[in-house]
Amino acid sequence: MKHSHIVLFIGIVSILYSLVFYYFYRRFLKPFRLKGRANIYAFAGLFIFVYSTFLPFFLMRFKKESVTTVSWIAYLFFGFIFTLFPVMVSRDSVLILFRTVKKYIFKIILMRWIVSDDAPQDHSVQEISRREFLVKSNYAVLGFSTLVVGLGAYQARKPPRVYESKIPIAGLPDHFDGFKIVQISDIHLGLLIDGKYLSEVVRHVNELKPDLVAITGDLVDGTVSQLRSQAAVLKDISSVHGSYFVTGNHEYYSGVEDWLVEIEKLGVKVLMNDHDIIRKAFSKNEMRSQKQDKKNLIIAGVPDHRAGPNAGHLYEPLKAIQGANLNDIKILLAHQPTDIDLALDAGYHLQLSGHTHGGQFFPYNMAVPLFFRYNAGLYQHAGQNGNHMMVYVNRGTGYWGPPLRTGVPSEISLLTLVKA
DSSP, X not given: OOHHHHHHHHHHHHHHHHHHHHHHIIIIIGGGOOOXXXXXXXXXXXXXXXXXGGHHHXXXXXXXXXXXXXXXXXXXXXXXXXXXHHHHHHHHHHHHHHHHHHHHHHHHHHHHHHTSTTOOSOOOOOOOOHHHHHHHHHHHHHHHHHHHHHHHHHHHTSOOEEEEEEEEETTOOGGGTTOEEEEEOOOOBTTTBOHHHHHHHHHHHHHTOOSEEEEOSOOBSSOHHHHHHHHGGXXXXXXXXXXXXXXXXXXXXXXXXXXXXXXXHTTEEEOSSEEEEEOOOXXXXXXXXXXXXXXXXXXXXXXXXXXXXXXXXXXXXXHHTTTSOTTSEEEEEOSSSOOXXXXXXXXXXXXXXXXXXXXXXXXXXXXXXXXXXXXXXXXXXXXXXXXXXXXXXXXXXSOOSSOOOSSOOOEEEEEEEEEO
């Protein structure tokens, strides 16, 4: 990343953080009308609370063991802030709407009183003060946000949930009916997710006895030198036909070329606009049978379509199956669930993706469908020519940033191919 881009990014983030801090001060802290040292301590506490979330971005250069606890707390603050903020904005939006409607209704009532002989002489209205309402509602907002973050932190520390789906594939031959693919994605091995967590993921994957394992990007958040020992457990993944990996956007922030070499050393096949062929071993009698459908399974992969081009890795799903038999069943591993039409037009039957995390935590899990049409689970994508393909989006096997999984558990996908 160019220095000018880094400066621009830091500038934009600083402005956004300043606006968030100012909003919290005006709408949360100021209504309490604290005086003297109490006000100074509260102001300093709010400042530290908001800006401490910058810490993890500077701590990656140090040894992991020395910064894990600090990073975990800072990222938890980050999650709390970005849970509290939309809740407060929602509260204030409702308050503004209520005050506007109330003012309009009061004017109507007042006009009726003016033209009526029964108009009351005292127009004073006994009601709770605006400041007192803000103080009391701030307690409610704080309590609600604390509960949501607490539940999310608890869920994030639990092992991933296994989501099972049967995926109907048109033209699937009998010998691949029941073929099991285990997909993991978005583990984000780094400051908060360590080799112990990854070891648990590998253990759960192996217990499912997959025919094939697909790792659809964002495996790491850190360099090979920082995470080599943590990632080594990947060599223990077991399946009939091997494990396959495609890059996500975070690999490109972590020294992608080094990771491509390291992942191959761990026995995981990297697919970079290319493919592998999964063949069924037929008996002699099956080979002599004219009725036997001898289609193969093509497992293809492409680099992340946004970050990849910056490293010269172009997103080319058609190139990825160049030379493959057109009649074979084709599966595409692509980190982001976008550009589905390119995959459909190239002749794929199924795309496996991740990236969205399913929104990861409340309330962003409610907003993610606004940005990704396919954001969690199984979908059927229909093309303009009446053709279609299946798309599965993994909700993320780990988490990124805030250690929260409110309402969106981490996922290991068990996908079984079946005849349509």
